[in-house]
Amino acid sequence: MRAILVERFGGPDVLRLRDVPLSQPKSGEVLVRINSAGVGPWDVAQRQGRFGTELPYIPGFECAGTVVGKTGDNAGFHDGEPVYGYIGMGGTYADYAACRPERLAPVPMALALWEAGAAPVDLLTADAGINDALAVRRGQSVLVTAAAGGLGHLAAQLAVHAGAHVVATAGRDHHSFVHKLGVAEVVDHYDEDWPQRVRDLTSGGVDAALSTVTPTTDGAIAATRDGGTVATPAPGGEVPAGRRVQLLRYQGPMDGRRLARLAQVLDDGSVALCVSARFDLEDAPAAHSQVEQGHTWGKVVLSVNDD
Template sequence: MRAILVEQFGGPDVLRVREVPLPQPSSGEVLVRVTSAGVGPWDVAARQGRLSRELPYIPGFECAGTIVGRSGDDAGFHDGEPVYGYIGFGGAYADYAACRPERLAPIPMALALWEAGAAPVDLLTADAGIEDALGVRRGQTVLVTAAAGGLGHLAAQLAVHAGATVIGTAGRDHHDFVHKLGVGEVVDHYDPEWPQRVRDLVPGGVDAALSCVAATTDGAIAVTRDGGVVATPNPGGEVPAGRRVQLLRYQGPMDGRRLARLAKVLDDGAVAVIISTRFDLEDAPDAHSQVEQGHTKGKIVLSVNED
């Protein structure tokens, strides 16, 4: 089968199409014919050698496709069923991928297979941040930083859906995009004084904040009221002495059951997965280059096989 193989750490040019053996599902696993695979900053970090990976490896943490084989009768899916999910620490940039079924969920009606592969990691991380870490509820004022990005655009919509008044940060070119997500006010996080801009909007400070990129965590802490909470899936950030702000670092549970539960907000139209760019598998280096440059809107996806 075709796969992108990383045989040495480095820049996007190390992503090469190779012919590799078809993966053999272990006991209880399923085999997925991959239609689409998401591209995120975690893929870039792994390729650069900043995550613990043995070479060679196939990149890609998330995908969508159809079940084409099972190992055992307890897998929970039938052959031909369309699914999406977090498949593990790599393997999605390929024609086929083996996966534990508990990491997968049926495709929501709102998503086509070609786009669904871009959703799982950021959707699960956004939901864990808004629902679990922050416990966002109706009437609160919530800040979501980098609200145009892969994680941020989903987190902002989930916070709006929870009934919060949402303030977002984004580059000026993306303000209209963020407003269309239901965000009331957007400030430019490239302005060094952006925390003060948020304080001007909410003098007492926001109730809660989700910092979607490490560079905004200190600013998120600065604009959160005493007694409020800041959550981030990234390292970095420090609460200054004398401030009563809780800083939570969390990881989204990569759980198929949670993905299945989130199908309702997708199918009801409360949350949309926005795809900014669609690349073919062999153009994975270009997809990685775009992620590295930043300033993206929504998610980037690789098309692997036709629906």
């Protein structure tokens, strides 16, 4: 099968298209013929050697495709069923990948296979941040930073869906896009005084904040009122002495049951996945370059097989 293989850590040029043996599912796993695979900052970090992954490896944490084979009686999906999910730390930049079925879910009706592969990691992380860590409630004021990005644009929509008054940050080039997500206000996080701008818009600070990237965490803390909460899946950030703000670090549970539940907000139109760029499998280096440079909106996806 075709696969992108990383044989040494480094820049995007280390992503090479190779012919490798077909993935073989273990007992209880399913084999997925991959249609699309999401590209995120975690893929870049792994390629740079920051996860200590053993070489060589096939990149890709998330995908969408069709089940083409399974073993065991509890695989949970039938052959030919469209699925999407998080398969683990690598393996989706390929024609096929083996995966544990509990990490997969049926593809929502709202998503085409070519785009669904870009959803799982950020959708699960956004849901865990907004609905678990922050437990956002109707009427609260909520800040979502870098709201044009893969995680941010989904988190902002989930907060709006929960009934919050949402303030978001984004670069000026992306303000129009972020406004269309339903947020009340957008501020430029490249302005040094953006946390004060958020405080002014919310009468002294937001009740809760989701910092989606490390560079915005200290600002999110500054923009949150005393007694409020900041959640982030990213490292970095510290609550200054004298501030009564709770800083929560969390990881999204990467399970198929949650993905299946989230189909409702996708199918009823409350949340939309936005894909800004689509690359063929052999163009994975270009996809990584775009994600690594930052300043993108929505998600970047690889097209692997067209079903």
